[in-house]
Amino acid sequence: MVSLSNRSSLIATARGALWRGPGGTIERLRAADATMRAAASSPLVCHAPAVAARLGLDDLPALDVLELFAFVRPAKFCLPTTRGLCEAVDLAVPTTPEEEVAALPQVATALLDELEDMAALASRELAETALAMARGQWPWGDDVLAALGIDPTAKKPRPGAGLDVWKSLPQWEEPPPAPPPSSQPVEPREARLRLAQMVAAGANIAEARPTQSDYASAASQAFAPREREDQPNVVLVEAGTGVGKTLGYVAPASLWAEKNGAPVWIATYTRNLQRQIDNELDRLHRDSAEKRRRVVIRKGRENYLCLLNFQEAVLRTGLQPENAVGLGLLARWALNSRDGDMVGGDLPAWLLDLLGRGRISRLADRRGECIYSACEHYRKCFVERTIRRARQADIVIANHALVMVQAAMGGLDDATRPLRYVFDEGHHLFDAADGAFGAHLSGVEASDLRRWLLGAEGRRGSRARGLERRLADLLGDDLEAHRALRRLLDLAQQLPSPNWQTRLADGTVLGPAEEFLALVRQQVRARASGDDQGFGQECDVRPLNPGLVEAADRLGEALEQMLAPVRRLRQALRTKLETEADKLDSGQRGRIEGVARSLANRCELTLEAWRAMLRGLHNEPDPAFVDWFAIERIQNREIDVGMYRHYLDPTEPFVNSVIVPSHGAVITSATLRDSLGVPAAANDEQSETLADWMVAEARTGTRHLQAPAIRAAMASPFDYAKATRVLIVRDVKRDDADQVAAAYRELFLAAGGGALGLFTAIGRLRAVHQRIAPALEEAGLPLYAQHVGGMDAATLVDIFRAEEHSCLLGTDAVRDGVDVPGRSLRLIVFDRVPWPRPDILHRARKASWKEAGAGANAYDDMLARLRLKQAYGRLIRRGDDRGVFVMLDSRLPSRLLGAFPPGVAVDRVGLADAVAAVKVFLEAT
Structure with a gap:
């Protein structure tokens, strides 16, 4: 021993x-x-x-x-x-x-x-x-x-x-092609019955949820047969906290999959919710082996261990x-x-902290460098195994970004498209689409493309594999294709090369890409106004500085030259699939299709998007897009510079590429609608009358559908007026770090822990943590914080959930999608009104809302209300929860109080009264 x-x-x-x-x-x-x-x-x-x-x-x-x-x-x-x-x-x-x-x-x-x-x-x-x-x-x-x-x-x-684990892992087997799915509907009564079975399976831990059955019935309408092409059955449903929406949509989704022989994809915005859904599905599949066959969590390749990368590291x-x-x-x-x-899988997040997140992430295929069946570990690959399991599953749990990017690029890894979706956390669809459909012509993006094409230049021991290694042997005796490959690799050297940041700063640029980026940097530095607050600097594209149009034209010509060999290579791969159809096994076909797909998605589409952005500098601005120049910084160090293009309304490409080709979709959240400033004292009927579906349709994109979405709303069963209080502290100077920290300290002590502090800036979070940690420790209240101490947000939330008297400081990542029931979360303190960051993209969208007839500040108010609604929604997760929501910013306007449920008491008080009220209210629990 x-x-x-x-x-x-x-x-x-x-x-x-x-x-x-x-x-x-x-x-x-x-x-x-x-x-x-x-x-x-x-x-x-x-x-x-x-x-x-x-x-x-x-x-x-x-x-x-x-x-x-x-x-x-x-x-x-x-x-x-x-x-x-x-x-x-x-x-x-x-x-x-x-x-x-x-x-x-x-x-x-x-x-x-x-x-x-x-x-x-x-x-x-x-x-x-x-x-x-x-x-x-x-x-x-x-x-x-x-x-x-x-x-x-x-x-x-x-x-x-x-260390050679690849020798011990089992091989996956190729399943037979799936037959076409049926089109059998899911009747509301069937959905209700399936729901009742799942609730009964977890009766020892489930709460009675009166509206959950109504939710399942409403969601089942998305699983009716589609009657017209390009007119999917879409259900837009808001379900208040406590309704039990997860089981509510799993009931009809699982039934449809079983009846029709095809998977339903459930997409979330956060990893936390993916884990929650996976856990909830234990009620449907009690046997772990059966669940593994019927339920698959699906993510992008960059999330999985690449065995080839691991072997090279070994x-x-x-x-x-x-x-x-x-x-x-x-x-x-x-x-x-x-x-x-x-x-987010079964590798503990804290192990990434111990081993170094950067070092571990390099063991995944982060840059699209997979060589598919040419890899000696192909038959044991985690990603390929998961792809095949997903084809045979009933439920695939994914994320918004993967669904959008894959659909925009013509399908999933095997070029298939799901017929039915559920989008949970639907209030985040706008932000997810904004990230998925934007285009960035920046130093980082362009140098990443160069690396994807050429591999790691002059870096011994690097795992980066260039296009030649991934592609050359597939071209066989096609000399023209080999010449196209060589031409493309030669042209790729016009993209930014290693140490490009240094050359932009000292003026020793190499090639048309670096020349363009240097001029962009010059314009941003000359025109950016105000304090960048550590985020970086940005400026409008127009009017352009002298020389920028000419530099853009030279870069555009270089990109155009690159497109020709890219298209020739794709044609050569298509030809090989056609002419050698009788000779290629499934692994070889999969590899050719995979390389062709990555060549199109990673290279061709990117070059075309950049080319369009540069051409646009000659024309009037396209009203569908917002363009700007920016320098990105981290801790006052420049990390990127470039031209950025985002859709004014990114939900339009989302709907066109994801929703319209599908047969049906459920879009759901507890916070889809905006109450337009309904005062908290209003009664339920008034709230329902004034509650606005326009925001839900705008933020999810359903207003772009030919046939309108079916709307449904299920109120929370919780008595918020009895279970919560909202306090707005009027005598704390929000710009005085000592006063803000003192307020957090006294409020956390009054609650005896179970407190979540939310911040709109990392700097203020760190300042408060430094000031209050000793006092809380002395009182026996553990204090944890994001961006302090080397733990990731998911780990911190797990600790906070488990330790009833702990306190946690965090930003957006712990405001959204975090489920902490019981006394572990009984107080939320928000440092400031969560107004959106006033950047160029926000300015354009705000103007668009104003032009559509909304008030001057309607867009800002809507975003702030939804963020407050999300934060407040963390407070009550079960029927016996009680809690207090405190806003330290006295400037919270009354028009934002619609973020809180009708009937909840909202009081503007001094800090001393707030501390006393928190103590009295929570002691009465």
Whole structure:
């Protein structure tokens, strides 16, 4: 038995650090002293990056217990805190920092005991992975080998042993072609019955939801047979929190899939909701194997581990043995993963923090460099396996961006289009479409295209594979096609090359692309006005600076020259598919189709969009688009510059490319409609009369349909007037960081935790965190924050949900799509009215609304109301929840109070009265 009772342990707090010595003595130290001790003895810690950040360090020599957990229990989740680890290994959960630092050796010992119990049945892969990591100087190496009973000197390892997971993964099999789907309807009564079955399956945890059955009935109308081409059955349904919309739309969706033999795609905006939907589907499929067959989570290739990239990284461990540690933990995960999804899947988000998100992301196919069936791991590829599973599934859970991009590019990976969709979080469709259908002619985008075409130039050991490696062998004896490939690669050198940012700044530009971008940068720097607040600078395109039109024409000509060989190559691939149809197996056909598709989507469409943008500089502005020039910055460092084009209304291409070709779609959210400033005191009838569907149709694009969408609304069953209060604090100066921080501190203390602080700027969030963390810690209230301490938003929300007395500071990512029921969230404090950022794109859209007859500030008001509505909606998730919503900005206008449900008390008070009210209201819970 391996015991770590004599190993030192360390936790960092807002007031310094706690150190447990080998004898069990616990001391409170200053951060500097803890740092010195850690350097000398490598203590046990939980989440080393977060501990280092709290101590003000970039790195910390330590044994991270989370790494040990990831090795012993791969693809398993635990909260990345000492309390979370204790709960995972069935130890008493500590309640004080002193108990936490004392618990770390116990957790580590329990995990090593577990590993010792596994030793007799340990697989060859487990033993070899442990050896590889130990030889890479893994701090846990000796302890792990001892627990497994392995002698590290017993034999010489073969190259890659323990890391070559591709040898142990199963192969996927090609399913037969699916028959065409039927067109059987889902009757409302069928949907209600299926819903009742699912609710009964989870009766021990389900709440009664009176309107849920009505919701399922309304959603079923999207699954009726389409009667006219280009006129899908679209249901636009707003369902208040607590209606139970997930099961409400799963009921008719799952029935339609079973009856018609085709999948329904459910798309969300956030990963959190994808996970929630996946969990809810346990009610439909109690058997895990059956669920795996019928339900698939589908994401873009950039989310999955690429086995070829992983193999190339493994081969380099001979030169950098220390890389075996991270690769070993990933190898353990890959052999136990459900689907190889590294982002939001069963790879714990905290493991990305530990290993380095940038390093791990490079192991995915981020740049569209897949070589398909030419890859030796093609038959074991996680992405290809998932694509084939999705064809046979009933429910495919995806995201808005994937659905839009794939549909805009002519279909999914296999050129198919789903017939039925459900778009949950429908209030985000506008933003998702804005990202999917915009075009950016920028330094980063253009240099990425160069890299996609040429591979990594002059960078030894890079995994970037150029077009020649992906394509050349497919061209066979077609000399003209080979010449086109060579011509394209030669022309690609006119795009920005490495270190282009430096050359733009010092004037030593190379080629027409860098020349154009340098002139764009010059115009932006000359004309941008006001403080950029760290976001960067932007300016209008017109009037153009001297020389810009000529530079645009030279770049446009270069792009036009590139298009000719691209089209020739695509034609050569199409010809090969036709003339060699009798010789190509399915893998070869798939590879040719995949390369042709990526050539069209990644190269041809991009070049055509850029070419159109440059031609537009000669003409009057196209009213369908908004163009501008911008310099992008991160922490005052220029990272990109270019010309940007977005649709004035991006929902129009979304509807035309996604919705119209489908047969039916449900678009749903708790916040589709805008109440147009209905005062909170209005009664239900008045609210219903004034509630406006125009906003819902504009923000989802359904106003562009030939046949109008079916509208439905289900009110929340919750008594918001009884369960909540809204307080607007009138005497805190919003520009005084000390006053704002003091307000957060006192409100959080009054609530006793369970508090979420929302911010409209990262800088203000960090300032408040720095000021209030010590006081909250002293009161026993853990404080977590986005952009502070090295944890991602999803991990922080998981911790916040599990720890009833914790507090969390965050921005948009924790305002939207976060489900924290119960007392873990009982107070929300918003620092400022969430007005939209007043940039050029927003200016154009605001003007468009005004021209359509809305008021001068109607567009701003609508966006702010919807954001407040979303934030407030986080507060009450169950019938027995209670909570207070506090706005620290006294400038919140009365016309925005329609964001809150009718009947909810809204009071404008001083801070002292707000603190007292929070305490009294929540103590009465």
